[in-house]
Amino acid sequence: MDRITVRDVCKTFRLRPGQSVTLDGRKSDRVEVLAGVDLSIRRGEFITLVGPSGSGKSVLLDVIAGLTDATSGSAEIDGRSVTRPHADTAYVFQQYALFPWRTAIENVEYQLEVRGVGKAERRERALHFLNLFGLRGFEDRYPSQLSGGMQQRVAIARSLSSDPQVLLMDEPFAALDAQTRDILQIELLRIWETIRTTVVFVTHSIDEAIFLADRVVVMTARPARVKEIVEIDLPRPRDIECRNGAAFNDYRGHVWNALRDEVRKAQADWSLASAFGH
Amino acid sequence: MTYASSAKGGETPFPTNRRLRFSVANSALRAAASTIGYGLPAMLAFALLWEMAPRLGWINALFFPPLSRVLASLGDMIASGLIVQHLGISLQRAAIGFLLAVAVAIPLGLLMGRYTLFERMSDFLVQTLRNTSQFALLPVFILVLGIGEASKIAITFYAAVFFLLVNTIVGVKSTDPLLLKAARSMGTSDWDLFRKVILPSAIPSIVAGARLGVKSSLFSVIAAEMLAAQSGIGFLIQNSSLMLQTDRMYAGILTLTIAGLLLNYALVAFERRATRWQPHGDETD
Numbered sequence: 337m338d339r340i341t342v343r344d345v346c347k348t349f350r351l352r353p354g355q356s357v358t359l360d361g362r363k364s365d366r367v368e369v370l371a372g373v374d375l376s377i378r379r380g381e382f383i384t385l386v387g388p389s390g391s392g393k394s395v396l397l398d399v400i401a402g403l404t405d406a407t408s409g410s411a412e413i414d415g416r417s418v419t420r421p422h423a424d425t426a427y428v429f430q431q432y433a434l435f436p437w438r439t440a441i442e443n444v445e446y447q448l449e450v451r452g453v454g455k456a457e458r459r460e461r462a463l464h465f466l467n468l469f470g471l472r473g474f475e476d477r478y479p480s481q482l483s484g485g486m487q488q489r490v491a492i493a494r495s496l497s498s499d500p501q502v503l504l505m506d507e508p509f510a511a512l513d514a515q516t517r518d519i520l521q522i523e524l525l526r527i528w529e530t531i532r533t534t535v536v537f538v539t540h541s542i543d544e545a546i547f548l549a550d551r552v553v554v555m556t557a558r559p560a561r562v563k564e565i566v567e568i569d570l571p572r573p574r575d576i577e578c579r580n581g582a583a584f585n586d587y588r589g590h591v592w593n594a595l596r597d598e599v600r601k602a603q604a605d606w607s608l609a610s611a612f613g614h
Numbered sequence: 615m616t617y618a619s620s621a622k623g624g625e626t627p628f629p630t631n632r633r634l635r636f637s638v639a640n641s642a643l644r645a646a647a648s649t650i651g652y653g654l655p656a657m658l659a660f661a662l663l664w665e666m667a668p669r670l671g672w673i674n675a676l677f678f679p680p681l682s683r684v685l686a687s688l689g690d691m692i693a694s695g696l697i698v699q700h701l702g703i704s705l706q707r708a709a710i711g712f713l714l715a716v717a718v719a720i721p722l723g724l725l726m727g728r729y730t731l732f733e734r735m736s737d738f739l740v741q742t743l744r745n746t747s748q749f750a751l752l753p754v755f756i757l758v759l760g761i762g763e764a765s766k767i768a769i770t771f772y773a774a775v776f777f778l779l780v781n782t783i784v785g786v787k788s789t790d791p792l793l794l795k796a797a798r799s800m801g802t803s804d805w806d807l808f809r810k811v812i813l814p815s816a817i818p819s820i821v822a823g824a825r826l827g828v829k830s831s832l833f834s835v836i837a838a839e840m841l842a843a844q845s846g847i848g849f850l851i852q853n854s855s856l857m858l859q860t861d862r863m864y865a866g867i868l869t870l871t872i873a874g875l876l877l878n879y880a881l882v883a884f885e886r887r888a889t890r891w892q893p894h895g896d897e898t899d
Contacts, residue, residue, distance in 0.1 A: 401799050421801050433796035437814045437891045447800045450810070478891040498800075 339534040340377040340400060340502060345370050345409035346559075347395050369395050371559035372409065380532040384545035386595060387555030387563075388602030393538040396560070397504045400536065401427050413502060422502070423451070426495035430507040432487045434479040434494075440486075441466060441475035444494045451498065458497075465493035468527060485516035492524065496531070505537040509544065518576060521547060529573055542595070546570075546587045547579060554594040557601035564594045646879075679861045688865035696850075697869055704839065704846040705873070707763065708831040711770025715827060719775050720820065723782025724808065727816070733783070744776040748834050752841060761842045766835055773834035774827030781823025785816025818889045825881045832877070836870065847873075 347370040351357065356365050369392035377383050385393045398404040400411045402418040402425070411418045413425065426447075434443045441462050448458035466475060469489040479487050488508060495503060509517040521544060528535060539545050545552045552566040568587060570578055578584055661681055668675035691697045726733040726740075748769050755765040755772075789812050797811045839848025847870055854862035 403795060403799055421799050423801055425799070427796065427799035429792060429796060431792055433792045435793060435811070435814070437817070446810070450797075450800060450802045450806050480891065480893045 337379050338376045339379040339381070339414065340375070340536070341412040341415075342373050342375040342377075342396070342400065343409050343412070345373045345396065345399055345406045345411060347392065347399065347404070348407045368559040370399075370406070371561055373555075373560060373562055375553065375562055377534060377536065380534055382528060382535045382537070382548055382550045383553060384537045384539055384549040384551075385553045385555060386539060386542060386545045386591065387560060388557050388595070388599045389540070390602060391555050391558050391598070392560040393555060394506050396555075397427070397506050397536065397538060400502070401425055401504055403427075423498070424501035426498065426500035426503050428488075428492055428495045428503070428505040428508045430510050432479070432484075432491045434487055434491055436479050439476045439478055440471060440482065440490045443479070443490055444497050447494055447498050461497055462493075465497050466490070468496075469493050469523065483516075484512050485520060488512065488520065489523070496527070496533075499531075500533055503533050503535045505535065507538050507540065510540060517544070522576060524548070525572075525574060542588055542591050543579060546584060546591060547574060552587075552591055554591060555598070557598040563598065566591055566594070676858070677860055679864065683861050684864040684868065687861035688868060691862065691865055697865075700845060700847050700850045700866075701869060701873060704832070704835050704848065707766045707839075707846065708770045708828070708835045711767045711772075711835070712774045712828055712831040714767070714771045715775035715778055715831070716824070718771075719778035719823075720782050723779045723820075724786055724813065724816075726779070727783040727786025728808070728812065740776070740779065744780070748772040748830075749837055752838055755838075756842055766838045766843065766846075769834045769838045770831040773830040777823045777827040777830060778820065779823075781819045781826075782816060785819030786812055788819065789815045818885075818892060821885045821888050825878075825885060828877060828881060829874070832874065 346368070348366050348368045351365045351367065356363050357367060358364075373396060375383075385396070387393050395404065399406050400413075400418060402421045405419070413422055418425075435446065438446065441459070444462035444465055445458045448461060453461070463475070466472065469492065471486065471489055471493070474482065474486065479490070482490065488511075492508070509520050512520065525548060535548075537545075537548060546566075546568055549568050552568060553562055554564045554566065555561070556563045566587065570581075570583060570587075664678075664681040666680075667673050668678050668680045688697070726736060751772060752765070752769055755768040759765040759768055793811055793815065794807070797807055802811065835846065836848035836851070839846035840852040843849040847866055851863055851866035851870075854860070854866060
């Protein structure tokens, strides 16, 4: 049973008045970012999206989240077209997006608060999810008093607090140091094993993509399509050692092969990417 | 998984929040103490100069009485309740005008900061009014509102409202777009977006504007009282000067200075409280 269906999604951005880019020798005020993305994601599946910088992975997440409309095509969750943020979808950002004036627990409570959950219940749920990430004792810290890894733990706890059916993660560990990143990958998998929500996870790291995923979706350079989908048939639960195995190595080579040409194309596109801000 | 647990244990332990807050308050006190400590010699030198210059005949004691006489006069005026009475009136006028400014500027600023069309329509007018001095308008206020309380409250309102308005707009506009996006992704309604995201993120800027506004209100009420009033510290200063009671005049000025200093410290403390979630550097003004 498919949880998320992405059907021929295209997205073209118009630049602000006065801005333009040169694409293939022609000046234009439009940038085509997604050019017909098709993707079916099963219930409870862990999908990772890899692709060169500026290839529109985040835009695809925004479309699935209902934060931006596709120019054409559609994203569906449980068969219904997404037009605005869906109560069963949660989003985790690279820069944590915690409210700096709220303590850790108040941040986790926010999502429940705007949905009208009563005070006692939301406190209890927030505590539960903070504990799940080993944040007991840090409830009353403000984000500025927490390390990056802890801030992202709070942000993930916040996203899970409403029992989402779909969890969208946009390079959530990219701003963290390598060790913290490894730890958070393991923690995320551990928790995911118990809740089995559907995850779409964008990353630049091939290792991260393979380690987490049931399937790795390789995107082309802008304008993006799905280039290849790699099934990752590694046993779960996975531990960090599995990255040293021969099977993992094969997957690494496979994904990198799929990605290499696209990265090269994308690098030729650098000037555009910087002008566009992605 | 030993790897995970050992590395997690390795993260830096933090002091508990209460201790952290306490240490913030403590460091503010220590900063104040060191300001006074370092500043004391210059202050004493200034006081000594003030005392000696008229006594030694360097300046005319009639226009510039020695500090001790000013302080003695201040003591008498405090004892007789004169200072409390006049200061109370001035503070009350400034407070009413300032609070009116808060009530007008914050809702207006939230709208102007949030809705571009609204800002475009009002910006020209606001800029024009903002660059018109409240002192220049005092005769207008007096003509229109009379020499009673209304004209004084009007000038204090005018003196504060633009600081608050501009800082509210800036605060709203500087709301992190990522926070707006995150809030929307969590299904935040427009009203909650205002209340729970935009307003709190604008608070530091609004509070900074309020601090400037309070000061401006207080200064303006003094000027208004000097020109047309029968009470207030401004009246007291001006009246004493006309009567050539210069010790009383300086006592009035000194009162104003001390009130301004205390008010500023109170506002800084309030600002720290309202923005205690921000990592603080040391700020003084």
